[in-house]
Each structure stands twice: as structure tokens, then as C-alpha cells.
Amino acid sequence: MVDELETLNSVTLGGAIEDIRAFCAVVEFGSISAAARELDETKGGVSRRISRLEGRLGAALLARTPRAVSATEEGLLFHAKAREALQLLGDATESARASRSVPEGNLRVTAPVDMGIDLLPSLVVAFQERHPQIRIELLMTDTPLDLAANRIDLALRASADDLPDMNYRASGIADFCMRLYAAPGYLERHGTPADPGDLQHHALAIRRGLEGPTPLVLTDRRGKRSEVNVQPRLRTTDYASLARLLAAGGGVGVLPDLIAQPLVDEHKLVPVLPDHSVTQARLYAITLSGLQAPARVRVFREFLREALTNGCVL
Numbered sequence: 001m002v003d004e005l006e007t008l009n010s011v012t013l014g015g016a017i018e019d020i021r022a023f024c025a026v027v028e029f030g031s032i033s034a035a036a037r038e039l040d041e042t043k044g045g046v047s048r049r050i051s052r053l054e055g056r057l058g059a060a061l062l063a064r065t066p067r068a069v070s071a072t073e074e075g076l077l078f079h080a081k082a083r084e085a086l087q088l089l090g091d092a093t094e095s096a097r098a099s100r101s102v103p104e105g106n107l108r109v110t111a112p113v114d115m116g117i118d119l120l121p122s123l124v125v126a127f128q129e130r131h132p133q134i135r136i137e138l139l140m141t142d143t144p145l146d147l148a149a150n151r152i153d154l155a156l157r158a159s160a161d162d163l164p165d166m167n168y169r170a171s172g173i174a175d176f177c178m179r180l181y182a183a184p185g186y187l188e189r190h191g192t193p194a195d196p197g198d199l200q201h202h203a204l205a206i207r208r209g210l211e212g213p214t215p216l217v218l219t220d221r222r223g224k225r226s227e228v229n230v231q232p233r234l235r236t237t238d239y240a241s242l243a244r245l246l247a248a249g250g251g252v253g254v255l256p257d258l259i260a261q262p263l264v265d266e267h268k269l270v271p272v273l274p275d276h277s278v279t280q281a282r283l284y285a286i287t288l289s290g291l292q293a294p295a296r297v298r299v300f301r302e303f304l305r306e307a308l309t310n311g312c313v314l
Helices: 003-005 017-029 033-040 043-057 073-101 113-118 120-130 184-190 196-201 239-247 257-265 296-305
Strands: 062-064 069-071 104-113 134-140 154-159 170-183 204-207 214-220 226-229 232-236 252-256 270-272 278-286
Touching: 017 033, 017 043, 017 073, 017 170, 033 043, 069 073, 104 296, 113 120, 113 134, 113 239, 113 257, 120 134, 120 296, 134 170, 154 296, 170 184, 170 239, 170 257, 184 270, 196 214, 196 226, 204 239, 214 296, 232 239, 239 252, 239 257, 257 270, 278 296
Parallel strands: 104 134, 104 154, 204 232, 204 252
Antiparallel strands: 062 069, 154 278, 170 252, 170 270, 170 278, 214 226
């Protein structure tokens, strides 16, 4: 019998947590009546719980007489282990509840390489200064990672269209524009385009472009669209490297304003045809639980939303 009790984890107890709690209360308060008062249940209800538990275990946990109940040897052994298990379960429950209100612990975030290089560093540092109790791990990849499989708390993804249906919660945190940029030095040497047609006479650097002429559609403040066929001279795989090619004087190129803004602030890039945009898009924060996410995830998501409030304005 002792061996059976010591291998309790191999026994299927089903929904027996409250039955175990009732048994422990009887042992600790000395009677079924006292345990029933403590648990706010009927005496009969507590008795049925204990009988059900004994049936599952195949062991008598209580010795019953008309005047009293007492734990059997097996019952005492079971109580010692069960009491400790209930305490651990209580601690785990409190920790889970605390995570909903206390922003602390590990925060795993994934984002495209572009954002990891140009957008996130200053934001993450500022966030951690505000919340030093949160430890952040960044996973930078252009490959979408499954949140559950990779234990990711929050994924940042950008799209010009609605995101496809998924099993996770997506929350828009910032709108942004795709615009034209170039280095001041390049424009000094080659001139500044005055209208979309002038782009045909400039070097174009693009991200993941196709071979041959590339149609570039620009929209001005009034909604007028202009399509220009341009021949790219430089191509690269990501916006981070494209931004640096442009800052080095590689030509005129299309960048998300969220990525370009730090280089604009450093006077390494300037907008070209600032009254025009190529497209508008949205940055999403994707989480496992949405509004039920842990506090550390919610405060990071709201921090990003507040920090990126400028949006796309023509």
C-alpha cells in the first residue's frame, strides 16, 4: 500500500483536487463536521468526496467510528504528500494570478531583422529603464515563428494588408508609410527629383526587386497616383541593409518611415518627394492571449503603441 501511495502521480485522479482538499481538511480539523464548516460544504458532501477519493486510490484513508474519524496509516502518508502538493499548487496559482497584474519576468519578442536593427534597440532600452524587473530576449528573423512552439510572448509583424486568420491575437500598434529617401550627398551630386517622372533619371535601390524595369506607384496628398517604370541599380534582401546603402549614397529607395526615421534624425537620409507615399501599412503586435496576456506583455505592447504614435500622415 505504501508503494501505491508513493506512486500517486501514476494514478488517474481526474477532478479530485477538491476531494483531496476535503480529506486534508478532515485530518487537520479532526472531524468531518469541522471540515465541512471550513470548506462551506455539507457534511454529506465532504463524506462523499472522501469516499470517492478512497475509491480512486483503492485505499482506506480514514477510520470511521460513530463518534470520530481518524486517519489510517495510509491516510497519514497520503496527507503528508498531498498537503505539500496542495501548497505547491496554491503557490503556482498565486504566481499565475500575479503575472496578470505585476509586470515582471522573462519577455521573449520576435521581429523582422529590419526592426531589430533600426527600430527596436532604442525602444527596448527605454522600456527596460522603465521596467527593470522585466528581462527581454529578442529573436530577430524574417521567418515567422510559431509563438507557442518557440515560447514567444510577442511577435511584431508589418503588413500593408489585413493579416491572415491565425490562432493568435493581433493588435495594431502603429500605422506607417513607405516613402522615398536618399542621402543628402547623393542629392547634391545628382539633383533632387521635383516630380515622380524625374525618378527615371536616378539610381534606384530596392528591397527584393524583380529583374527588369520596376513599376513604382506614388500617391500624393490629393490621392493622385503616378506610375513610373524605373530600372533598379541596387537590390538587397532587407530594409536594414537598404537603409545603409541609401545612407552611403547608393541612390533613391523606398523605406518604411519607421525604419528611416533614425537615419533622418541623424541627417544621413532625407525624404524625396515628401508629398508622396508608395503605400501605407500597419505594424501589429501578435500575442498568445490578447487581453488575457501577462502584465509584462501588455505593458510592452502599450509602450510600443505610445512610442510609435506619429502614424502615417501625408
